[in-house]
Amino acid sequence: MKVNGRHYKTIWLESSEVVMIDQNKLPFEFTLHRCVDYKSTCTAIINMTVRGAGAIGAAAGFAMAQAFISGTDPEKARLEIINTRPTARDLFYAVDKVYSAGMVNYTSSDNEGIKEAIKAAQEVAHENENAGKAIGIYGNELFKPGARVLTHCNAGWLAFVDYGSALAPIYEAHHAGKNIHVYVDETRPRGQGARLTAWELNNEEVPHTIIPDNAAALLMSRGIIDLVITGADRIAANGDTANKIGTLEKAILAKHYGIPFYIAAPSSTIDLNTKTGNDIIIEERSQDEVLKQTGMDENGTLHTVLVASPGSPAYNPAFDVTPAEFITGYISEKGITSSNILLKENNIKLPNN
Ligand code: MRU
Numbered sequence: 001m002k003v004n005g006r007h008y009k010t011i012w013l014e015s016s017e018v019v020m021i022d023q024n025k026l027p028f029e030f031t032l033h034r035c036v037d038y039k040s041t042c043t044a045i046i047n048m049t050v051r052g053a054g055a056i057g058a059a060a061g062f063a064m065a066q067a068f069i070s071g072t073d074p075e076k077a078r079l080e081i082i083n084t085r086p087t088a089r090d091l092f093y094a095v096d097k098v099y100s101a102g103m104v105n106y107t108s109s110d111n112e113g114i115k116e117a118i119k120a121a122q123e124v125a126h127e128n129e130n131a132g133k134a135i136g137i138y139g140n141e142l143f144k145p146g147a148r149v150l151t152h153c154n155a156g157w158l159a160f161v162d163y164g165s166a167l168a169p170i171y172e173a174h175h176a177g178k179n180i181h182v183y184v185d186e187t188r189p190r191g192q193g194a195r196l197t198a199w200e201l202n203n204e205e206v207p208h209t210i211i212p213d214n215a216a217a218l219l220m221s222r223g224i225i226d227l228v229i230t231g232a233d234r235i236a237a238n239g240d241t242a243n244k245i246g247t248l249e250k251a252i253l254a255k256h257y258g259i260p261f262y263i264a265a266p267s268s269t270i271d272l273n274t275k276t277g278n279d280i281i282i283e284e285r286s287q288d289e290v291l292k293q294t295g296m297d298e299n300g301t302l303h304t305v306l307v308a309s310p311g312s313p314a315y316n317p318a319f320d321v322t323p324a325e326f327i328t329g330y331i332s333e334k335g336i337t338s339s340n341i342l343l344k345e346n347n348i349k350l351p352n353n
Helices: 038-046 053-070 074-082 089-103 114-140 167-175 192-203 213-221 247-256 339-345
Strands: 011-014 017-021 032-035 148-151 181-185 208-211 227-230 234-236 241-244 261-264 292-296 302-306 319-322 329-332 335-337
Touching: 011 053, 011 114, 017 038, 017 053, 032 038, 038 053, 038 074, 053 074, 053 089, 053 114, 074 089, 089 114, 114 167, 114 261, 114 329, 114 335, 148 167, 148 213, 167 192, 181 192, 181 213, 192 208, 208 213, 213 247, 227 247, 241 247, 247 261, 247 319
Parallel strands: 148 181, 148 227, 181 208, 227 261, 261 329
Antiparallel strands: 011 017, 017 032, 234 241, 241 319, 292 302, 329 335
């Protein structure tokens, strides 16, 4: 996608360094962050310099390749990388692919796996980018001219290598001249909607409005939302879907008001080893994310301030799980499917509980 007229990807490998857009500084500053080894790429995943299911998948794949490059024990590095963030399936998918590729000819003395690991990491990143492109083309079919869509969190190009998942169909519909309007949930506590999705939509000149997280019911009850599209961090074998905290609420509301609710995600987000949403590990993050906020003053200085009663504790689950029954369909690089078709197309046999 373009930033100030120049094409950027969210993350890429340059020789042995992983280069990424620093998402913690957006929308205030556009800067690139360089990770010289797998440990610094792990740190960037943990502190959310890079975030979003697809982007952390690519980052984890590159980190695994960096471990081969530096001659680190691959198993030790693999464990460190998969322990950076627990919920997004793409992270585990990427690490498995790169680790397996690198181990084919690996011996600790000559580290033959380097070339294969780099190749696999680049493939994961390309796959991720191509899936976003296809999701955009398929998802565009859902937009009637003048459609008003609600999205939650950031599942745009920043959350992938390029294109995005939930925002890919929005870009496609916008570029097709459908005159759409996007309502962007602010997505407390970290504000990925207000900060990142709004920044992306501004760059692409897509008409949009940021709304408070708790405004969706009012808009839906007044007939202002035609469809909802969000991304996914992990889709269980039965179609239950983990996504940013607050997604479940929107799905329940959408069902109540008869509004279609779609999940957009590449098939690498489907986890056949997770039977249902109950088996998905939900990341819990620092209470500081709830109690404090960071913003920029009119002089361009960033400040972090307390926005809650001093001394009160907070609880900060980062994801929730939307049961398949609330999901109208899944938009993947293979097309748009209901949860039943999704199971069939991926040869998933429903678990016998
Ligand atoms: O905690 P984050 O910002 O890494 O959250 C993950 C997500 O980006 C979302 O849940 C998103 O909606 C789906 S992933 C593209």
